[in-house]
Amino acid sequence: MKKRILLKVVLVTALFTSMSVVSQNISKDALGIKLSKYGNHDAEISWQHKLTDVTRTELNLGFQDDGFKVSGLHEWVWELDKNLFWYAGAGLALDSMEHVYVSVIGNVGVEYNFSFPLQISLDVQPGVVILGDFLETDKIPLSFGIRYRI
Secondary structure, eight states, X not given: OHHHHHXXXXXXXHHHHHHHGGGGTXXXXXXXXXXXXXXXXXXXXXXXXXXXXXXXXXXXXXXXXXXXXXXXXXXXXXXXXXXXXXXXXXXXXXXXXXXXXXXXXXXXXXXXXXXXXXXXEEEEOOEEEEESSOOOOOSOOEEEEEEEEO
16 A cells, blocks of 8 residues: 555656656747648737746637637647657637627647747647537637747
8 A cells, every 4th residue: 555655656756757858949939830621710910928837828819801719728738858848738719700609719729939039839629619609610620820039
């Protein structure tokens, strides 16, 4: 019994220690665009801001002829390799097309940071409408991002 408890403590400590290593590699700020063919918004202005050693916030703003979309996410970031990361998060989105929709959204993706101040990312951002009519789409909410690290 004591060995199991000790093993759990060691594993949890190792997990948090490995997560803290990321702090040196998360950019303080990154600004760029996200491209997708999901819904009616093809491109969004995207800004990421470091909150802690392993978390950040991401804010996105997209415009289209018939409306706009604003989203905010809280993300956790983990290092896969020296410049390769994966992240997951959750947040809210406000979408105004013909009607106004409020959605709870999730986010899972991978990101590569080049040796110069540029990063690229690929993520999936599904959501569930909580206010407004159900928004139907047959497209996968896949986005490609490119940001300048500040």
